[in-house]
Amino acid sequence: MGLRLLARAVLPAVLGAVLVGAPGAPAQAVPAVASYTTTVGGDxxxxxxxxxxxxxxxVALMLQGAQVGRGFYADYAEAVAAYGFIVVVPDHRRLLFFDLDFYPEQSQAAATADWMGEEDDRSASPLLNRFRLSRIGLLGHSFGGAAGLSVAESKCVFPFCTGLVYDRPSEVKAASLFGTNNKSFLTGAFADVDNEIPVQLVQGLQDGVALPADAEETYGRVQDDPKQIVRITGANHYGITDVQNPAGADPEVAGQTLTQAQSIEIAARWSARFLLAAFGDDAAEEYIWQTGDAADPYVTVTGDS
Known part of the structure; x- marks a missing residue:
């Protein structure tokens, strides 16, 4: 998959004091979500x-899709935050193959761990003494999801890492990645994923950019449990974005039959609960491994806990 095609990061969902839930799943009250803008690792x-x-x-760190600005993830970030997360969405701009644009990299995980410690102590922070400092979950979209897979391996992988070695920060405990695979854009080959943390792939079955078959191949190469793949019927590559075909990104070739609000809610629910389960939440664990698949008519799940 090319660098442009590895991307796509954006978001929608109408949140506030409302009731949400996929058909067949119990509705839940969504707490209000606030936001502010800051600097994380220079971004x-x-x-x-x-x-x-x-x-x-x-904390849930969102690694954006290539060439997609952070603002497109607002609705998805709000949806995940409503489950009890501080969601951080940086704009990480760097030069890659002579192109200066948004390209996430593995170093953002450590930068976020450093920032959360500082922000937890900053007297003027809206989140003073609010961080669970030992817990970071990774979210990622396309290129950002592929970077997240390399973080999960604790392995320096080009083009997501520019050094010789990489050590995953101990705070990073799990990863949930949308529209993601590890197919080499140079050779078309797939490598084994020797993950050190739980990994979930969330894949729209109408994705015409990051193909469902490539996600299945990648899932089969994830070496260690827990691992899970969540397939969303009716979602395409922009299923977590505020809009279809966001400016600056390559266009999707396949239409989406779900609404943006539906696909965002479904993806956020499964990602948030997977991360919560990895953090020790019993109710989330029961949902993602036992009851959620049957309750959600748009989802089929394969996993090993």
């Missing part, structure tokens, strides 16, 4: 957090 970043949940919260 301008938007931070989303639920206002109606007290106590310390884990």
């Amino acid at each position: 301008t970043a938007d931070v989303y957090y639920p206002t109606g949940i007290s106590g310390r919260l884990p």
Whole structure:
């Protein structure tokens, strides 16, 4: 898959004090979500957090799709935050193959771990003493998801890492990645994924950019449990974006039969609960491994816990 085709990151969902839920799944009250803009590792970043949940919260770091600005992830980030996360969405601009644009890399995980410690102590922070400092979950889309797979392996993989070695920050405990595979854009080959943390792939079955067959091949190469692949009928490559075919990204060739709000809600629900399960939440664990598949008519799941 080419660098442009590895991308796509964006978001929608109407959140607030409303009821949401896929058909067949129980509706739930969604807490209000607030946001602010800051700097994380030198990158301008938007931070989303639920206002109606007290106590310390884990972080979910969103690794954007290539050439897609952070603003396109607003609705998806809000949807994940409503499950009890501080969601961080940076704009990571760098030069790659003579192209200066948004290309996530593995170093963002460590930069986020450093930032959350500083932000937790900053007296003017809206999130003063609110971070669960030992917990980061990775979210990723396309190119950003492929970078997340390399973080999960704790392995330096070009073009997501530019050094010789890479060590995954201990705070990173799990990864949920949308529209993602590890097919080489140079050779077309797939490598084994020697993951050190739980990995979930969320794949739209109408994806014409990151093909479902490539996600299946990648899932089969994920070496260690827990691992899971969630297939969403009716979603395409832009299923977590605010709009279809966001400006700056390569166009999707396949239409989406779900609405943007539907595909965002479904993807956010499965990703958030997978991360929560990895953090020790019993209810989330029961949902993703036992009850969720049967309750959601748009989803089929394969996994090993």
